[in-house]
Amino acid sequence: MDVINSPGMWLASSAMIMVALVQSILFLRAALAEAKRISIPREKLVSGFRSAVVTSLGPSLAPAIVSLALISLVGAPTTWMRLNDVGSAQTELAMLSLISKAMGFDPHMATKDIEVFALCLWGMALNNVGWMVVTLALTSRMGSMVKTLHEQYNPGWIKCLMGASALGIFSYLTSAQVVNAKNENWYAVIISAITMLFISKKLTKYRMIQELSLGLSMLAGMFGAVILTKAL
Amino acid sequence: MLGNSTFREKLITIGIATLTAGVIANFIPVAYLYVCYGVIPSSEQLLKIWLIAVSSFGIGYIIQPISFFAILDIAGSYITWLVGSGAELRVPSATVATKAAGYDAESDEGRILATIGLVASVFTSVTVVTIFVLMGSSLIKMFPPFVVEAFKVILPAVFGAIYVSLMGKQPGVAFVTIIFALILTFFAKKIGLPSWSLIVICIAVSIITARVMFLRDSKTSHEQ
Numbered sequence: 001m002d003v004i005n006s007p008g009m010w011l012a013s014s015a016m017i018m019v020a021l022v023q024s025i026l027f028l029r030a031a032l033a034e035a036k037r038i039s040i041p042r043e044k045l046v047s048g049f050r051s052a053v054v055t056s057l058g059p060s061l062a063p064a065i066v067s068l069a070l071i072s073l074v075g076a077p078t079t080w081m082r083l084n085d086v087g088s089a090q091t092e093l094a095m096l097s098l099i100s101k102a103m104g105f106d107p108h109m110a111t112k113d114i115e116v117f118a119l120c121l122w123g124m125a126l127n128n129v130g131w132m133v134v135t136l137a138l139t140s141r142m143g144s145m146v147k148t149l150h151e152q153y154n155p156g157w158i159k160c161l162m163g164a165s166a167l168g169i170f171s172y173l174t175s176a177q178v179v180n181a182k183n184e185n186w187y188a189v190i191i192s193a194i195t196m197l198f199i200s201k202k203l204t205k206y207r208m209i210q211e212l213s214l215g216l217s218m219l220a221g222m223f224g225a226v227i228l229t230k231a232l
Numbered sequence: 233m234l235g236n237s238t239f240r241e242k243l244i245t246i247g248i249a250t251l252t253a254g255v256i257a258n259f260i261p262v263a264y265l266y267v268c269y270g271v272i273p274s275s276e277q278l279l280k281i282w283l284i285a286v287s288s289f290g291i292g293y294i295i296q297p298i299s300f301f302a303i304l305d306i307a308g309s310y311i312t313w314l315v316g317s318g319a320e321l322r323v324p325s326a327t328v329a330t331k332a333a334g335y336d337a338e339s340d341e342g343r344i345l346a347t348i349g350l351v352a353s354v355f356t357s358v359t360v361v362t363i364f365v366l367m368g369s370s371l372i373k374m375f376p377p378f379v380v381e382a383f384k385v386i387l388p389a390v391f392g393a394i395y396v397s398l399m400g401k402q403p404g405v406a407f408v409t410i411i412f413a414l415i416l417t418f419f420a421k422k423i424g425l426p427s428w429s430l431i432v433i434c435i436a437v438s439i440i441t442a443r444v445m446f447l448r449d450s451k452t453s454h455e456q
Contacts, residue, residue, distance in 0.1 A: 003265070003269065005369070008264060008268060009261065009264065011264075012260045012261040012263075012264035013260075013261055015256075015257035015260045016254065016257040016258065016260075017358060017362075018257070019250060019253045019254045019257045019314070020254070020314055020315045020354060020358060021354070021355075021358065022250060022253075023246070023247075023250035023251075023253075023254075023310070023311065023314060023354075024311065024350075024351040024354040024355060025351075026246045026250065027243070027246060027307050027310075027311065027347055027350070027351055028347075028348065028351045030239070030242050030243060030246060030307075030347075031307070031344050031347040031348050031351070032348075034239045034340075034344055035341075035344050035348075038340060038341065038344075040333075040341055040344060040345075044333035044334065044335075044345070045333070045345070045348060047332045047333055048328075048329035048330065048332050048333040048345040048348050048349055048352075049329065049348050049349070049351075049352045050332070050352075051328045051329055051331075051332035051349070052325040052326070052328055052329040052332075052348070052349035052350075052352035052353055052356075053352045053353075053355070053356050054328075055324050055325050055328040055349075055353070056321055056324070056325045056352065056353035056356040056357060057356060057360065059317065059320045059321040059324070059357075060321065060353075060356055060357040060359075060360035060361065061360060061364075062320065063361065063364075064360065064361070064364040064368075066390065067361070067364055067365055067368050068368050068371075068372065068386075069383075069386045069387070069390055071365065071368050071369055071372055072372060072383050072386060073386075075369075076365050076366070076368070076369035077261075078261065079365050079368075079369075080361065080362060080365040081261065083361045083365065084315060084316075084357070084358055084361055084362075085254070085258070085314065085315060085316060086312075086313055086314060086315065086316040087316060088316055088317065090390070090394050091289065093387065093390055093391075094288070094391075095284075095285065095288075095289075097387055097391075098284050098288060098431060099281055099284060101427050102280060102281075102284055102427050102428045103277070103280075104427075107387065108384070114265070114269060114271050115271060115273075117265070117271075118262065118265050118271045118272065118273055119273055119277065119281065121261050121262045121265065122262050122273055122277075122278060122281055123281045123284070123285065125258050125259050125261070125262055126278070126281055126282045126285050127285035127288075127289055128258055129255055129258055129259075130285065130286065130289060130290065130292075130293035131292070131293050131296065131297065131313045132251055132254055132255050132258065132313055132314065133255065133293075134293045134294055134297050134313075135251060135297050135309055135310065135313035135314075136248060136251050136252065136255070138297060138298070139244070139247060139297070139301070139306060139309045139310060140244050140248075140306075142297070142298065142301040142309065143301075145298055145301075146298060146299075146301050146302050149298055149299070155299075156446070157443075157446055158295060158299055159299075160402065160405075160442045160443075160446050161291070161295070161439060161442065162291070162292065162295055162296070162299070163398065163400065163401070163402050163405070163442070164402065164405055164409075164435075164438040164439045164441070164442030164443075165291045165292065165435055165438065165439060166398050167395070167398050167399075167402065167405055167406050167409050167438045167442075168409060168431070168434045168435030168436070168437065168438030168439065169288050169289075169431060169434070169435060170391055170394050170395045170398060171395065171406075171409040171410045171412070171413035171434050171438065172413050172416075172417070172430050172431045172434040172435075173387075173391045174388070174391040174392060174395050174410065174413070175410070175413040175414045175416070175417040175434075176417055176427075176430075177387055177388035177391055178388060178414075179414060179417040179418050180418075181388075184384075184385050185385055185388040186388075187385075188385035188388040188389040188392065189388045189389070189391065189392035190392065191389075191392075192388075192389040192390070192392035192393040192396075193392040193393060193395065193396045195393065196392070196393040196396040196397055197396050200396070200397065213393075213397065214390070214393055214394065214397065217389070217392075217393035217396075218386065218389045218390050218393055219389075220389075221385070221388065221389030221390075221392055221393065222382040222383065222385055222386055222389045223382050225382070225385045225388075225389065226378065226381050226382045226385070
């Protein structure tokens with residue numbers, strides 16, 4: 001199916017990247033005008049900008065390896081768009097997997113069937129719009145809401161709640177990949193989980209490896225599973 | 233929050249206009265499929281997809297923008313909830329920019345530098361992701377059969393790693409939840425549970441387990 005990597009799809013996907021860049025340029029112009037008004041020296045602005053570029057290089061590389069997973073499922077233009085918008089690579093993969101389970105198709109079918117591809121695109125769009133709409137509705141009066149949230153709820157519990165919610169989602173997604181599935185899937189889950197555990201516990205000193213931990217664990221799981229299946 | 237209300241108003245105006253454009257841009261690919269190929273899911277399918285999204289990520293839609301606001305402020309919120317990667321990319325960039333210029337994060341100068349840092353992070357991440365996607369899409373066509381085979385297990389490999397990375401400070405909750413999810417998924421068909429309900433049940437069990445453990449830990453630390 002040619003549509004997923006067609007020029008039209010690249011064009012349609014580029015709209016989001018254009019919006020992100022225009023937004024950044026407008027905020028930059030506003031910040032520079034305000035900096036001039038309150039007399040912040042130019043060298044301080046350059047120093048801040050430069051430091052932020054260097055700091056963001058590493059974390060920007062993190063989704064790079066995982067992008068291969070998304071490209072293989074929904075093509076390059078959609079991956080390009082979705083890795084540059086609000087949903088992380090993990091969220092997009094989770095959403096694809098959830099829709100495929102609920103609708104009863106294989107996520108790899110999106111590259112072959114335009115109807116399945118449309119379902120995947122709608123899933124990602126309907127999910128991402130949630131954060132955008134809430135931000136649009138609440139940000140201008142967020143100050144008082146933050147105060148209320150902190151007054152009424154324990155911040156420690158809010159953190160636990162978010163963590164537990166994510167664990168709930170991925171516990172189901174992981175189980176759905178292994179229960180009643182081939183041994184290969186079990187191997188992939190176990191090897192990638194062990195690799196992630198090893199990186200996060202034993203290689204804490206290496207920042208670059210930490211940033212690439214998801215991609216490296218994914219590769220270890222994928223190739224480890226194929227090797228183990230062939231060996232056993 | 234920024235002391236200058238004119239500047240604050242300006243940021244809100246830019247944020248609302250660009251995020252609204254982002255909402256529209258978000259639906260352009262699906263509109264393209266409909267206009268050029270006549271493909272659109274049925275209204276029942278769309279409702280089902282939306283319910284899956286809300287039941288899985290709905291808590292995050294509300295809690296995340298509120299809980300990050302104290303760090304991100306106005307410009308940071310509009311940027312982060314359009315382009316993502318708040319915790320791992322936007323916040324560190326804003327913090328570093330403020331520090332590098334030698335300002336206090338709470339001052340007006342600090343807030344301006346944070347905005348500049350956020351913008352710098354967007355330019356960087358968009359550039360890096362664009363390069364990698366272009367490289368990745370050419371690479372994928374050249375993969376040998378062994379690699380193509382490995383791609384069939386890409387989802388279990390990603391989810392296994394993500395689950396461990398999420399365990400973090402709640403290993404007990406993670407353990408209980410994954411065991412429950414495995415049992416539930418195994419018996420779901422036998423007891424006739426629809427697949428869309430499994431995710432909701434898993435989230436509920438995880439949250440209840442976390443609440444029980446949180447209260448237990450709070451009680452223990454209170455007693456000490």
